[in-house]
Amino acid sequence: MSNRAYNFNAGPAALPLEVLEQAQQQFVDFNGAGMSIMEMSHRSKPYEQVNDQAQALMRKLYGIPDDYEVMFLQGGASTQFAMLPMNLLVPDRPAAYVLTGSWAQKAVKEAQLLGETVLAGSSEADKFNRIPKGAEINVPANAAYLHVTSNETIEGTQYMDYPEVPADVPLIADMSSDIMSRPVDISKFGVIYAGAQKNLGPSGVTIVIMRRDLLERCPKQVPTMLRYDTHAKNGSLYNTPPSFSVYMVQLVLQWIEARGGVEAIARINRDKTKLIYDAIDGSGGFYRGFASPESRSQMNITFRMQDEALEKQFIAESEAQGFVGLKGHRSVGGLRASTYNAVPHESCSALAAFMLDFQRRHG
Structure with a gap:
């Protein structure tokens, strides 16, 4: 197509032309079902197959170990800013954050509503034009977790190396704008989350990769839809999922695989x-x-x-x-x-x- 724009939008962002064309071909009649995937029950076998294949491809392409859950949730990364502390903050253990820009600030602001937070590092004095070096990041030994924003979309900064954390402090990363853009050692992280609309698909679905032992922290008083264990136990199908967005993520993952x-x-x-x-x-x-x-x-x-x-x-x-x-x-x-x-x-x-x-x- 010669009339495609040079799309440098920050999100929702460019999707592969091949993916758009494949979705176009299947839009009205998905695999001979006589209906669009947007019209299907999320309890149907064709949709469950899409859901399962998307999760399996993510595991394969990103090297996700078996002791991690892959979840497709709604609400964007902005909901994760609150959902994380709701589930993972524990009494007498503060949430630690590295302040690197606009999105890290928003994550901290939400966590402060829910419990004790500390700044383990910050580049605010430099107008967020850099990522703090490892020696500048001090993680309390009793921290419930350390949260980093892997890539700051607004300021244009990115971690080259992720911080080291004490053995029992999970490292949590908002990878909304750089997920699957480069190899990552998943085993270093307790949680990785990302809105799909920059690197993995359209808006509407958020990917959460979580080490299973952290699911045990989810307090029973947290509302059902805001508990990670709810979605993990139900394969991301507890309620009606953003089915078309998940389908598009599956196509994008297939495109990544085809490119090597x-x-x-x-x-x-x-x-x-x-x-x-x-x-x-x-x-x-x-x-x-x-x-x-x-x-x-x-x-x-x-x-x-x-x-x-x-x-x-x-x-x-x-x-x-x-x-x-x-x-x-x-x-x-x-x-x-x-x-x-x-x-x-x-x-x-x-x-x-x-x-x-x-x-x-x-x-």
Whole structure:
């Protein structure tokens, strides 16, 4: 399709064209059932097969050990900000958080409503332009868990290495914007969660990967729908799931597998993102990257120009040439290119070329 936009939206974000075309083919009649998957009972065998296959593919592609549950929930990562402390905070053990940007701040704010929290580290003094180094992160030995935001979508920073934690302190990561963009040692984490709408599918479903022993912490006084053990025991089918979103996640996982798996995706992501960072670094200061080089995200490239008028001109001209989503988040301004798994190399190459041409004409 020649009229596809260069989609750099931060989320909901680009989906693979092949996945969209496959969904289009199956939209009205799913596998000869005479109905769309959106019309099916979630108790039917065809849908249960989709649900099970999506979970199995996630396990295979991400190397998820057998002692972890894979759950498909609703409410987005924002619901997880509250659901985590509701289930995993225990008396006399504070929840520890590393403050790295806008999304980490929101996670902390929710946890503070539910129990004692402490900051184990922060880069706020540097305007969140970097991820704190390991030596700067101090986790209380009695912490209920340590929570990190793997990739800050708004500021454009990402953990290169995850913090070490005491033996009985689970590491919890919000991976909403970089899940399955690179290999991860799942066994280092107690919980990984992510909204699907950046790297794994459309909005509507949230993936939670949880070590099974943590399910024993879920207090019985927490409402049924907000308890992890409810969903784990019922295979994510306790109530009506976001069935079409789960189906789309399954197709995206099949697409990742066909491209060579997560390691191959990581190589592709590095190569395409480098094109844009090189345009920034080679501009002689015309473009200025926001994130410190050692913390630069492979998913969200944030940068500024000499003044807001020029940034507005950049947005206007880029939109006229088919680029979408390059305006920075309203809370910080500037410019941002989100280069998630499904953003093609060709889109990043086209953006780098546009940036060079814009600099030539306006520099």
